[in-house]
Amino acid sequence: MTDPALSPDPTFHRAAGIALWRQIADFLRSELRAGAWPAGTALPTEATFAHRFGVNRHTVRRAVAELVAEGLVRSDQGRGTFALGERLAYPIGRRTRFSEIVGRQAKAPGGRLIASGLEPAGGWQAEALGVVPDTPLLCLETLGVADNVPVSLARSWFVAERFPRIVETYTETGSITAALSRLGVDDYLRRWTRIRARIAEPAECERLDLTAGATVLIAEALNDDADGTPLHVSSTRFAADRIEIVVNAEA
Amino acid sequence: MTDPALSPDPTFHRAAGIALWRQIADFLRSELRAGAWPAGTALPTEATFAHRFGVNRHTVRRAVAELVAEGLVRSDQGRGTFALGERLAYPIGRRTRFSEIVGRQAKAPGGRLIASGLEPAGGWQAEALGVVPDTPLLCLETLGVADNVPVSLARSWFVAERFPRIVETYTETGSITAALSRLGVDDYLRRWTRIRARIAEPAECERLDLTAGATVLIAEALNDDADGTPLHVSSTRFAADRIEIVVNAEA
């Protein structure tokens, strides 16, 4: 029943205007960095911490929520709270393709179609694709998986008139690159990528198997063909505690 | 005293296994997107929402915390909760420089030295700079400001032996580019950038004027000179609700 914390249990008081939960979060963060709980191992329970630190369980919960949000730990209802490890690299360049990317670091990368549909181009999609607003677009929502862990949730939009069979072709091939290739597009390049970050919405948490409060990196991108004609736009949400985006200079 | 919500107050019940606070967050998110509260305007108080929705104030707080984390609103103790607006673009390319960047969209960009010191190269800094671990590095911590709003908090590391006077020169010029230029480096290029995201730590919240629970985008980068010799590495934290990173392809 001894636990692997490196330091003796400290006591916390509301001193110097620092909230108790912050002091506790700071303490746990430094313990995690010092290796008190290696990746994958379980931290003591909330109740245990509450007792050892002499605070209410809610105060511990607030501190743990902070660490979840920082991507250091993950909480699973009914199981416990677990330390997380390093992130996978997701390189972005002119020739970014999901399948080739994660494939070098993880086994069994793959895409799964979650939903698809026809929707009118709105706002930035129309502008990026160079079509008038409300032009019919085919939208594919796909889940990227590496080593059986979901890492990305992407929405891709194509001009329906140009790629009327993109959904069926994606379903058959399981890859945007392969689908486009079969539809006569041998090569495409990424024109630009916009990267944002925010906390995951509930629907994203479910798909990406994230706990509430986790962060998503959002990459919106425009891809065009060799002639510079816009091909498709996409908005990909990554689990920020599993992925980092890498931008390499290309000579 | 009428408020500008577009929809009538809904009532929430713990149905279909969806937590009350999630339903409330979903509702407020859609109202925000529909323009119920334009950027800069105040939302009704927590107590008001609690009364109107027929729930406890803490339940409203949990929902609002979610929106804060998503970068949609910001809460200020003693003042209220305010809707946020669009993000500034921060382009990344071979020739990324802070001063030129924000300058095109916002007035009065500038850098301020917050701290500096000598520290041994550790881990990724040593690897990136191509020096042995524990090589003495000079570290500058700087705050990037646009329109009097802090947008970035950067740490830059230089090999101390090569740039012994980088701190003084930065203090005089207020810019890394200008300081390097005065030290004989006319040009430098960005070799790579790694982008992560997580919730801001307390110290970052204070510097970047963020509320607890806000998200930071973290860009770690290596810059080298025309010969390909590593010049300096940096780790920049951006307020994710004020900035988006843009990666443009360069022909």
Place this chain on the structure above:
DNA sequence: TAGAATTTGTACGTATGTATC
């Protein structure tokens, strides 16, 4: 300028729900 009112932040307590072991 002092103080009251307002509004968000912290911390506690209690009870119950839900998922896992």
Place this chain on the structure above:
DNA sequence: CGATACATACGTACAAATTCT
């Protein structure tokens, strides 16, 4: 099925920051 552990939701009280009087 029971025990464990995290999740939700209520209540209460006070602290801290801001704004109004």
